[in-house]
Amino acid sequence: MGFYRTLTWPWPLSGDEQEAVYLSLRVAARAVGFGLPLAVLVSVVLARGRFPGRFVLNTLVHLPLMLPPVVTGWLLLLVFGVQGPVGAWLAARFGVQLAFTENGAALACGVMIFPLMVRAIRLSVEAVDPRLEQAARTLGAHWLDRFFTITLPLAGPGVLAAVVMGYTASLGEFGAVITFAANIPGETQTLPLAIFSALETPDGEAVAGRLALVSVFLALGGLVLAEFLSPRRLK
């Protein structure tokens, strides 16, 4: 019963707790910021394109959704780790290290939320009537022009929903982050990792409870926003 007595209104947060929250928000923002353009591109390719490798691309994109997150994190480590082919190249060429860094946490989150974003955007791109794009074509709009003036605005609600969903899901990423970026306070220790650590600590339940409440509020906020931005409401 001791736990419930320790469960108090989470504000004000302690310095370490604040750090975990801000870090989570930063990591999620980076994951969405870098993932979104690529997700839009892949969504359009999957929704409109008819090419041989389509099935392979689709499977690859959805893989992180099906794999255990730990496996995804480990695969990232194999590729982007200091010894990995891409990781070694990045280190040698740009002096950039991803594994066990904040950027690495963002990469892990980005990979995990990628299928979610692609699904949301793809559905809304598929819902855009291609005959409108044809009409734009006869009015003199080339493909990039059509994409930015017709396809993207009409798929806009889906893109916004993908952003909110991706951001919220990013805040909760655990397995891939802890495997690829480890659990370094102030560096890669995001909210769920901080909660995990707190639970591992004797008498850490109070901290875990406060952070958990913050998580719940953030998740609820994200869900409400996503629902508010859903295409049905904007019709």
Add this chain to the structure above:
Amino acid sequence: MLRVSLEHRFAGVSLTMAFEAPTPGVIALFGPSGAGKTSLMNAMAGLLRPHRFRMELDGVALERRRPEYRGVGYVFQDGRLFPHMSVRDNLRYGLRRGGAGPVKFDAAVALLGIGALLGRRPRHLSGGERQRVAIGRALLSNPRLLLMDEPLSALDQARRDEILPYLARLRSVLSIPIVYASHSLDEVTRLADTLVLIEAGRVVAAGPLTDLAARVDLPMALREDAGGVLRGVVNAHMPERGLTAISCGADFVWVPQITAPPGTAVRLRVPAREVILALESPRGISVTNILQAHVVAVAEDAAGHAALVSLELGGGALLARVTRDAAERLRLAPGRPVLALIKAMSVDWHQED
């Protein structure tokens, strides 16, 4: 001159179509639904890539140009206005991309009567308003050719009657050719200069509307509403008799008095079933128009009870449908001079501009 030829095959349907028509003017593609009109239009816009296709407008080959650079405006059957833009932005979409053309924004808005709609979203427009905006949008993209694919077919009769005058005005204002697909004989006879008859993926006949409307060998002639078309100019009004004289070449055709001032170009439609043929001038008869003509061709309808008679007048050609018995009694045959009796009340007229 617009020259188009197409060969295409899809899903078991084979299309082989070719026609040429003088420009500018309205070229009507007339035929039943599914005959291949939309495929032909899509190919002309570049949205369909047929196996073989040639398209030449006033000496410029267009078939290799991509749709966005072809300069072919397209008014779709279903309008296809952009739902996320206001009417104004829809109209400007083509204007910004097509470069400045002879039709200015304000002129197009006035011509189509859509000034009050500019701030609205497409979903708040009626079907007729939507089509007018779609026409304006295509016009403002500065096209060298305007395609209209059954722009009125999704509308009820009242809406059609609302838009037809705008289309008629358009044809007289525009200096570009319009290709107009329709399965409505009424629309086609009101708007077309050149008629291209399409059936089952083939061009059955192509030529001036006034010629084709009077032919007895075309499926069109068998229709209940078949009839000849005469083009003329309002000559004089006779208020004391309540009549207006229209001069069609050497002939005068009288119609109940109309409002258009003398000098106005009009087209007259004379239903084939309303034309009476006589060998000598009758006396004491209510018919106002008694025109000298001679028979060009005679054909029987499918059942063999009616005879279709193509007539040449001083200023045009007409079609008459009489009983086979009458055709035999009058010994109607090519070259035979006859009198065509047409009730003034039976003549439909439309202003050309």
